[in-house]
Amino acid sequence: MTKILIVDDSTTVRKLLIHTLKPKHYVCIEACDGFDALEKLALNPDIKLIISDLNMPNMDGIELIGNIRQNPQYRDLPIIMLTTEGSQDNRRLAFDAGANLYLVKPSPAHIILFKVQSLLEADS
Ligand SMILES: [Mg+2]
Structure with missing residues (x-):
């Protein structure tokens, strides 16, 4: 069973x-x-x-990714940033922190599934 961590301050x-x-x-x-x-x-x-939002209270997605990448155990863990923030600046911040992919909300379900499956296959 493949575990995926979903990080977003929105329950919806x-x-x-x-x-x-x-x-x-x-x-x-x-x-x-x-x-x-x-x-x-x-x-x-x-x-x-991991699929993570960018804007969240306490610790945002960029800081989260930076933290995860500091741990050698998680250097290759695929991380998708899924956010309403479409700007180039945020994109660059996310990739600099170590995100593998940047998707802008709303992203259609089939796109998310395809990206998830592609990243998991590339990782295995
Ligand atoms: Mg949010």
Whole structure:
């Protein structure tokens, strides 16, 4: 079973992503901000991919990715940033922090699924 960590301060966005991923038998773990995500990752070191929002309270997505990449264990963990922020500046910040992919909301479910599957295959 492939575990995916979904990080977003919006319950609605998390539910939508679960609705997309669960039928494909991905096990979804939810986190509501960067701090929560680091905690969930520590509890589930077998998480295979992360989808993270950018704007969140306490710790945003950029800081979260920076934190994750500092751990050699997670250097190659695929991370998708999924955000309403479409600017080039934010894109660059995300990639500099270590994101593998940058998607702008709303992204159609089939695109998200395709990207998730592609990143997981590239990683295995
Ligand atoms: Mg947000």
